[in-house]
Amino acid sequence: MGELESIANGQPERLAPVVAVGGVLTIKQVLGLYAPILGESTDTLPASDRFLPIPRQNLGEPDDMLDIYEEKLVNIYEKLGGPMVVVGHSLGGLVAEMAGLRHPDKVAAVVMLAGAQEGIARHTPSSYALVRALNRPETRHINRRSDFMQGHRENVSKLWSPAVGHYAISPMVDDLILPPQGLRAKLPEGQTAHRYVAAPDSRAARFLLRMVPGMPSDVEILPSRPTTHYDLPLAPAVVKHVTEIRRVAATGDELATVRTHRRLYDGSRSRRVAHELRAGWDISDPAAA
Secondary structure, eight states, X not given: OOEEEEOTXXXXXXXXXXXXXXXXXSGGGOGGGTHHHHOSOOSSOOGGGGEEOOOSSOOOOHHHHHHHHHHHHHHHHHHHTSOEEEEEETHHHHHHHHHHHHOTTTXXXXXXXXXXXXXXXXXXXHHHHHHHHHOOGXXXXXXXXXXXXXXXXXXXXXXXXXXXXXXEEEESOOSSSOTTTTSOOOOSTTOOOEEEEEEOOXXXXXXXXXXSTTOOTTOEEEEOSOXXXXXXXXXXXXXXXXXXXXXXXXXXXXXXXXXXXXXXXXXXXXXXXXXXXXXXXXXXXXXXX
């Protein structure tokens, strides 16, 4: 059972229901930050019941934390009566991706907004503040090189279901999870990981993004006002794109808004090779792109 929302011509459009998982540093864990993404209430669940904030304390081990959310997500699924789109912000991105791995029959797509699903490779003042605020030994799992994160990425690369859409959106400026972290997921052969940076569609923005070491060459610009890690869920372009993903999840159509996006590269082989050499990739390996 999907949601019905009005569109420009006054006809209702079928959208998959959406659940949002907040981040640890969400200010006061307010619902308002995710209200635009959550949209109107469904016949069975108001938006507040489809918002799952992550507690600041007592996170526990990652699997234990997901067990808690797993019960909540299954309960929401049973009330909604159909597969849902799970949107995760920051640490919520990891929860969303783990939910997609465990429940491909209940999750139609996952959308990770400035997500920590790949771990944090380089600390910033904000990430240090996060570790201090949590004050928990479990934060070691957030490190990209931790055994947990390496195992999680391997599971995604081998076990991700083709039935579950995989979308990652990062802001151009992120002082917590530095790009291209969160944009480098590898899925099983033949599957597509959709990667976006919400940024102004300008030559300057594309030039700066091309200079980021390790930035995947198939990243697309999601034309947007400047955003940060914290307000990415409020960006109108992001909200619109999540709605489009919900439509695709409900109807099986192609992602129409992709046609409005611009890739970082124009298809020039020489420019792509130069980018990959800067990133230290093996350009003979198609999976590296």
